[in-house]
Amino acid sequence: MITVLTGNFGSGKTEISVNLAIKNHSTLIDLDIVNPYFRSRRVKEEMEDKGVKVILPPPYLANSDLPVITPEVLGELQNPNADVVIDVGGDNVGAIVLGRFSKILEEKNAEILLVVNPYRPYTQNQFGAQQILEQIQEAARVSITGIISNPNLGRVTTISDVILGHIEVVEIAKGLNLPIKFISCCNDLAHEVVYHVNVPVVGIEIYMLTPWEL
Amino acid sequence: MSKRVLMKGNEVIGQAAIEAGCKLFFGYPITPSTEIIEYLSKYLPKAGGTVLQAEDEIGAINMCYGAACTGTRVMTASSSPGMSLKQEGISYCAAAELPVVLVNVNRTGPGLGGLGPAQSDYFQSTKGGGHGDYRLIVLAPSKSQELYDMTLEAFDLAEKYRNPVLLLTDGFLGQMMEPVELKEKPASPEVDKSWIVDGAKGRKKRIIASYSLTNEIGEANNLRWEAKYKDIKEKEQRWEEFYAEDADYLIVSYGTTGRISKSVVLNARKKGIKLGLIRPISLWPFPEKAFIPYKDKVKGIVTVELNTGQMIEDVKLAVECKVPVHLYRRQGGMLPTEDEILANVEKVFNLASEEV
Amino acid sequence: MDKVSSFPKTLVDVPMHYCPGCTHGIIHRLVAEVIEEMEIAFKTVGIASVGCSCFCYDYFNFDVVASAHGRAPATATGVKRVHPECLVFTYQGDGDLAAIGTAEIIHAAVRGEKISVIFVNNGIYGMTGGQMAPTTLPEMKATTSPYGRSTALTGYPIKMTEMLALQDGCVYAERTKISSVATINKTKKAIRKSFELQIAGKGFSVVEILSTCPTNWGMEPLESIKWMEENLETYYPVGLIKDEKEVK
Numbered sequence: 056m057i058t059v060l061t062g063n064f065g066s067g068k069t070e071i072s073v074n075l076a077i078k079n080h081s082t083l084i085d086l087d088i089v090n091p092y093f094r095s096r097r098v099k100e101e102m103e104d105k106g107v108k109v110i111l112p113p114p115y116l117a118n119s120d121l122p123v124i125t126p127e128v129l130g131e132l133q134n135p136n137a138d139v140v141i142d143v144g145g146d147n148v149g150a151i152v153l154g155r156f157s158k159i160l161e162e163k164n165a166e167i168l169l170v171v172n173p174y175r176p177y178t179q180n181q182f183g184a185q186q187i188l189e190q191i192q193e194a195a196r197v198s199i200t201g202i203i204s205n206p207n208l209g210r211v212t213t214i215s216d217v218i219l220g221h222i223e224v225v226e227i228a229k230g231l232n233l234p235i236k237f238i239s240c241c242n243d244l245a246h247e248v249v250y251h252v253n254v255p256v257v258g259i260e261i262y263m264l265t266p267w268e269l
Numbered sequence: 270m271s272k273r274v275l276m277k278g279n280e281v282i283g284q285a286a287i288e289a290g291c292k293l294f295f296g297y298p299i300t301p302s303t304e305i306i307e308y309l310s311k312y313l314p315k316a317g318g319t320v321l322q323a324e325d326e327i328g329a330i331n332m333c334y335g336a337a338c339t340g341t342r343v344m345t346a347s348s349s350p351g352m353s354l355k356q357e358g359i360s361y362c363a364a365a366e367l368p369v370v371l372v373n374v375n376r377t378g379p380g381l382g383g384l385g386p387a388q389s390d391y392f393q394s395t396k397g398g399g400h401g402d403y404r405l406i407v408l409a410p411s412k413s414q415e416l417y418d419m420t421l422e423a424f425d426l427a428e429k430y431r432n433p434v435l436l437l438t439d440g441f442l443g444q445m446m447e448p449v450e451l452k453e454k455p456a457s458p459e460v461d462k463s464w465i466v467d468g469a470k471g472r473k474k475r476i477i478a479s480y481s482l483t484n485e486i487g488e489a490n491n492l493r494w495e496a497k498y499k500d501i502k503e504k505e506q507r508w509e510e511f512y513a514e515d516a517d518y519l520i521v522s523y524g525t526t527g528r529i530s531k532s533v534v535l536n537a538r539k540k541g542i543k544l545g546l547i548r549p550i551s552l553w554p555f556p557e558k559a560f561i562p563y564k565d566k567v568k569g570i571v572t573v574e575l576n577t578g579q580m581i582e583d584v585k586l587a588v589e590c591k592v593p594v595h596l597y598r599r600q601g602g603m604l605p606t607e608d609e610i611l612a613n614v615e616k617v618f619n620l621a622s623e624e625v
Numbered sequence: 626m627d628k629v630s631s632f633p634k635t636l637v638d639v640p641m642h643y644c645p646g647c648t649h650g651i652i653h654r655l656v657a658e659v660i661e662e663m664e665i666a667f668k669t670v671g672i673a674s675v676g677c678s679c680f681c682y683d684y685f686n687f688d689v690v691a692s693a694h695g696r697a698p699a700t701a702t703g704v705k706r707v708h709p710e711c712l713v714f715t716y717q718g719d720g721d722l723a724a725i726g727t728a729e730i731i732h733a734a735v736r737g738e739k740i741s742v743i744f745v746n747n748g749i750y751g752m753t754g755g756q757m758a759p760t761t762l763p764e765m766k767a768t769t770s771p772y773g774r775s776t777a778l779t780g781y782p783i784k785m786t787e788m789l790a791l792q793d794g795c796v797y798a799e800r801t802k803i804s805s806v807a808t809i810n811k812t813k814k815a816i817r818k819s820f821e822l823q824i825a826g827k828g829f830s831v832v833e834i835l836s837t838c839p840t841n842w843g844m845e846p847l848e849s850i851k852w853m854e855e856n857l858e859t860y861y862p863v864g865l866i867k868d869e870k871e872v873k
Contacts, residue, residue, distance in 0.1 A: 092384075093444060093446075119384070174274050174275045176280075209275055211448060293703070293706060319706055323732070324728050328702075328728065331692065331699030331703070332700070332702045332706075334692070334703060335690065335692075335700035335701060335705075336707050338703070338704060339703075339707040361692075466689075467670070467708055468670060468687070469666065469686075469687050470668065471667070474685070476689050476691070478682055480680075
């Protein structure tokens with residue numbers, strides 16, 4: 056199973072990718088070549104301790120903004136038993152790198168998911184989400200197969216933010232004619248969110264912490 | 270309409286510039302500031318503006334110079350090495366008294382440095398940077414909401430004083446995601462535009478220039494600028510105090526480290542240490558006034574900086590060296606943790622024994 | 626009797642600071658006359674550069690912005706992007722345009738920036754006192770090439786206008802000279818063409834004008850015109866370099 060997470064900058068791809076990989080003991084491929092801050096490579100060791108294989112550019116490039124893709128990425132995707140989560144950079148800018156893997160992703164029937172946070176400007180409605188979706192599909196040369204609903208306002212998110220935001224995402228998904236695969240929210244809200252939504256709920260532990268949260 | 274959204278620091282700056290009525294943006298990509306030009310490339314044209322990617326930073330700042338001569342709101346953004354390239358043009362903007370808004374998403378240095386957060390451009394930002402004796406108004410936000418509010422304000426300040434205004438942030442603030450309230454900008458105050466050039470239709474010609482070969486005129490210009498800087502110094506000092514009133518010891522820190530230091534203060538208070546924080550918001554003018562009530566009162570000060578000790582000089586001047594001032598710093602893209610800052614405060618002031 | 630000539634309103638009637646025999650004064654007047662004849666002074670913004678002509682803003686009777694050394698095309702870009710209806714031109718010497726301002730001028734042409742460039746080339750730095758320029762001829766003496774320009778040490782004179790003409794964004798490039806009534810008239814025609822193309826919304830254009838520097842060349846005015854035609858012109862032939870029709 057290959058799962059690819061795309062979306063606009065700051066939609067929550069990295070947090071969800073890291074959590075999915077840890078939960079399912081999958082391999083995590085960090086293809087975020089755009090943003091040298093808050094990338095999954097920041098928590099590589101922690102993930103490896105939890106049984107996740109992490110594929111990254113070599114360590115000396117870990118803090119660079121050089122768009123380096125290692126040969127290991129294709130190798131992992133070619134593996135017949137591949138169980139992979141791919142964390143892609145934000146927007147069409149970050150999604151371009153997928154174009155280089157578009158054929159194999161299609162062959163392997165990869166799930167290409169669009170992470171939607173309705174509290175991000177420009178994915179607040181169907182029009183904005185449609186634009187992001189089209190731009191990503193064009194840049195990545197793949198078709199989006201589903202949506203991850205990720206309504207949040209960062210650390211200060213309340214239960215009502217999640218539920219009200221999810222209602223927006225349901226509308227957006229309907230308009231885009233795409234299924235919502237699951238909703239993600241903080242672990243401490245997840246147990247309550249399940250009573251209010253009719254899609255699977257994936258609780259998330261926050262790994263990308265700021266220095267005043269460490 | 271005011272709405273709360275989750276945004277990345279650099280996007281916030283771009284969005285605030287659009288809201289402020291910025292019509293032109295000239296820039297050149299450099300990490301970690303690039304999202305500003307990318308964001309504006311997408312959204313400024315929709316608001317009737319233009320984004321032009323210049324051949325280099327020198328081109329970009331001189332395009333700003335030209336656009337500002339027409340009285341139009343204009344901005345450029347870069348990161349440390351790029352800001353070095355802009356300095357010549359910034360000096361010309363200061364001399365021609367042009368309202369240009371500048372953003373420096375400070376990365377590490379010297380040289381090409383790295384992409385991590387830093388405050389190593391404090392001297393460059395507050396003491397001139399380019400040649401000649403000029404000052405920029407320098408604002409240092411420490412969270413996304415301030416990035417928004419201060420970007421809006423920067424355009425007004427630049428026009429009010431006809432002076433370039435620099436928003437000094439760092440890679441961490443630029444990349445961090447936080448909820449922001451996108452407030453509508455209140456109407457800007459009316460400003461004098463009798464100096465702009467746009468074709469001398471029905472009026473006498475105007476010249477915008479900074480060349481002067483008559484020393485007497487040169488000195489008169491310098492005195493006029495000096496008076497303006499004095500006025501700004503009097504009116505525009507900004508800072509935040511946090512548990513400072515009854516403090517025995519103060520941390521002085523701005524931007525990202527200013528924010529970390531808030532938690533340090535809270536942790537110290539839990540331990541019974543009377544620690545407070547002064548967070549400079551305007552770096553120039555430096556908030557000397559903030560120190561007046563404390564310079565005869567507190568036992569010591571620690572500045573927390575991401576450089577080899579730059580702001581500490583202004584703090585020492587502000588307290589007239591009446592208080593011991595120490596430095597705690599990290600460099601090269603590293604950020605200090607709350608614990609290491611507090612441990613350092615305890616160490617330099619020998620406070621371990623005072624713990625309750 | 627009809628008045629056939631008068632002092633243009635687009636020039637301020639003050640003595641210019643240029644040395645006797647310098648052609649800046651003539652070129653200023655040509656620019657001013659064209660603007661007056663086209664009746665566009667009310668929407669003209671000139672961009673002065675750094676060099677002998679830096680005080681042209683005292684002589685032109687319309688809005689002028691003085692730019693940093695070499696940066697005039699970038700400053701012009703800023704003005705023109707705000708006021709596309711304005712006539713925006715830069716007035717630059719060969720040190721300004723061909724040395725320190727190379728990046729700005731090339732990229733203004735590359736972008737097809739709708740500005741006009743008046744490029745005055747006399748093969749030497751006038752303002753700072755006769756130093757070698759990128760346009761200084763081989764073997765030509767200057768204070769920083771006291772034994773004559775050595776091509777082994779400093780390379781060859783740069784052909785800026787040819788280089789600019791190569792860019793698709795450049796719609797018109799011509800080299801003229803100031804040496805006689807006929808060449809003065811030709812230069813005026815070239816300036817007019819450049820300004821008209823800009824007002825018509827076409828792209829970047831440049832008029833390079835071969836000029837003299839009697840003071841720093843150490844020659845009599847007439848002698849220097851002769852030297853310009855016999856030397857500068859052989860390296861920099863006058864004529865049309867790129868015509869509007871060539872533009873697709």
